[in-house]
Amino acid sequence: MSTKAGTQEGVHAGTVRITYRQAVHDAMHEALTRDPRVFLMGEDVGCYGGTYAFSKGFLEAFGPERIRDTPLSELGFVGAGVGAALGGMRPIVEVMTVNFSLLALDQIVNNAALYRHMSGGQFSVPLVVRMATGAGRQLAAQHSHSLEGWYAHIPGIRVLAPATVEDARGMLWPALLDPDPVVIFEHAQLFNMEGDLPQPFTADIEHAIVRREGSDVSLITSGGSLWKTLDAAVQLATAGISAEVVDLRVLRPLDLPTVAASVRKTHRAVIVDEGWRTGGLSAEIAASITEHAFFDLDAPPVRVCGAEVPIPYAKHLEDAALPQVPQIVAAAMQLMGRTR
C-alpha cells in the first residue's frame, strides 16, 4: 500500500498535512464541541484514550458523561446507543473491530435498521457506529476481516468507508446529521497514513468519487484497497494503460451513476475488494455494472478479492490472502488483452 509515500491525489496549496488518526480525532472533537447531544461511547474510549488513540484527551476535555468507557459488552452498549438515539441524543459508538461488531449485530440489524419502517415512520435512529476493519497488521483471523458487505446488505442503514484523511475528517458530521443509523468503517491500515487535508475540506456521504481520471479501464474500490489500487494505476500508466480509479466511499446506498459513468467511458471494470468474493460487495458491484452498463462493456467485469480463507497470522500468508498491487495490475492488463 502507499502509506510509504503517504500521498493523496490532488494536493492543493491550501492544505494541512495530518494523519488519518488525527482526522478522525478532529472530526469527533468538532462534533462533540458543536452539539451537546453528541457523546462517544465504547471500549477504552476514555481513560485509555481510545484503542487507536482516536479519542486521546477527550475524557479531560469533555468529561466522563460524554466520553463513556463501556464494559466489554458490545450488544449492550451498541443497543444502548440505539436507545439513546431514540431518546434524542446523537451517540457515536466505537466498536473496536468489525469482528467484535458481530456481538452487536442483533441491535444494529434488528433494531437500528428496522425501527423507522417497522413503526410506520414514527421512530428514527440517528446513531453513528464507527469500527475498525481490514487486515494487514498480522492480527490473525478474529481481528482482520472485512465485513462491510454484510452491513451494506441491510436496508435502513448507511454504510461509509472513508479512505482519505479528507473523508475521515469530513464524513462524521454529516453522518451525525443523518436521521438514520450510519456505520463507518475505518481501515486499520490507514490510521498512520499521512495525507493533505484541503482547507476547507468537503463532507459528502452521498457519492462515490473518481480519485484518478483514466480512459482505458475503471478500477472500482473503497477503503484500505484504494491506495493499492492507486499504486496499481501508476504502474499501469507506465505500461501505457490509462486507469480510472473510483472510490465508492458510500457502500450503502451505492452511487451507481458514478460507477456506471466511469464504466461507460472506459468500457472495462476491475473491482478490488478486500472482502471475500462469494456473495460479497464485489459481486453486487459487478452485477450492477452488468445491469446498468452491459452494452458499454468490452469485456466482463473482473474481480480482485480477498482469498476465501480466514486471514492468517504469518506475514507471507496474510499478504497472500489480500488483494495486492500486482494482482490488480495483472487483472487490468488481462482485461486490456495485454500480457505484460
Added chain:
Amino acid sequence: MSDTATTPNPVPDPPTGPVPFDRELALGLLHDMLRVRRMEEKCAELYGSGSIRGFLHLYIGEEAVAAGVMRALRPEDNILATYREHGHALLRGVSMAAIMAEMFGKQEGCSRGRGGSMHLFDAATHFYGGNAIVGGALPLAVGLALAAKMQGRQCITACFFGEGAMAEGAFHESMNLAALWELPVLFCCENNRYAMGTALDRSESQTDLTAKAASYRVATETVDGMDVVAVHEAAQRAAAFVRDSGSPMFVEFQTYRFRAHSMFDPELYRDRAEVEAWKTRGPIHTYTARLKAQGLLTEADFLALDDAVGAEVRRAVAFAEAGTWEPVADLARDVCTPAPGTGDAS
C-alpha cells in the same frame, strides 16, 4: 432439574382480601383488565376467521401486570415491551381502534400496518414497541434511560420482558450497564413460567430470578402477578424508587398464560390440569369477587362495565374493517427518513 417433563408448579391460593384503593382506581383497574381481555378474545376470534394473520401472542391471564404497572407510570415515562404487548399498548393509551387496525394490517393502524401484532408503536405515548427479539428491547431501555439522564429529564423507562429473556446475554449486559451507570430503568419481568414451551427449571440453572438481578446490585422484588392489587402497589413502590433514586429496579411478576404461546402452539409441554388450576387464580374473576365482597361493585355494575368494553371492541373492529391498505407504491417509504423538502427517500 427435570430432564423431560416439567416439575409440577404448586399453584398458590387465589388472591383475596380487601382492595385498598378508592372506587375510581379500584374500578379503573378492573376496566383496564377487561379491555385487554375482551380485545384479545376478539382478536383470537378474528384470527380464526382470517382477518388477523401472522403470529398472535395473547396476554390472556397476565392482564393484571400491565394494568397494575401502567397506572404507576407517568405520561413522560418510556415504555418498551415484547411481542406479547397488546395489553401494554392499550393501557398505555394507544387506542383500541389503532391497535385493531394494526392487527388487520391497515394503514390506520398504530404502525401503519407494517408491524402487526408484534410491533405496536406509538410515539405520542412514548411506546417504543413491540419488540419480537427476545431481550431485544432491554439495551434500548438502557439507552433511553441514559438519554433522559444526560438531558436532565425526570422520566423513567419501564421495560417489560419474559423470564425467557433472562437467559439472553442482552439481559445481563443491560442489567450491568443500568446498575453501573445508575440509570432509571424499571425492569418488569413477566414470569409466566414458560419460555414458549420450555419451563423455567428446564432452561435456567438459577430459578430464583431476583438472584440474577441482585447479582448486579440491582434492587429487586417478587410480586404475585395474578393479583392486580399487589402488582399496582409494588409498581408504585418500584416506580417511586426508580424515580427518586435514579437507579434501576427489577420486579418479578409471577403470572401465568392461560392461552397457547401463539396460535400455532399445541401445548404439549404442560398439563391441562395445570392450566385449569391456574385459572382459579385468574386476575379478573378473583379481583371482581373481592370488589363485590367489599361492596365496591355489584353484578349489575360489572355487566354494565363489560357491556361498555364490548361496545369499544365492536367500534375498534368496525374501525379496522373500514380501514384502508397502504398503497404498494409506499412500500419503501420510511426505510430511511425522507430528506427535508422531499416527499420520500428510498
